[in-house]
Amino acid sequence: MHIDWGSLGQVALVSLIFGVGLAVLFALGVTAMARRAVAIDEKRQPSVADTGVAALCFAACLAAVLYGLYLIIPQFH
Template sequence: MDIDWGALGTVFVVALVAAVVLTVLFAYGVRGLSERAIAREQGGSGVVQFTGSIVCFVVSAAVVAYGIYLIVA
């Protein structure tokens, strides 16, 4: 039995990058929601922050859904 170390390394790097990207996107989404709350306390609407956080959450969900699709298919 031979191990294809190049393929294993590729899988490791892609998984690491995907995990970092997903974590950063979700963190920016949470940060946008907190910035919206701060903007609303100061009398602003916070629409831009809310929109940005929704975009981050949708992209995060899309990355997770694509990962599940790759596993199932």
């Protein structure tokens, strides 16, 4: 049996990068949403940037999950 170590390493590296990247992206969205909630609790106007960053981060996470499902489920091809 022959194992292509280069391809295996490439798959592992891409998986690690996207796995960590997706977690960081979600954490940024949660942080932005928390800043928005703190502003509302302190009776201040919430920043449009915080709302936009949170929405963008969560939309990107949703898109990544849906793309992963598209790649995994063969009926979508």
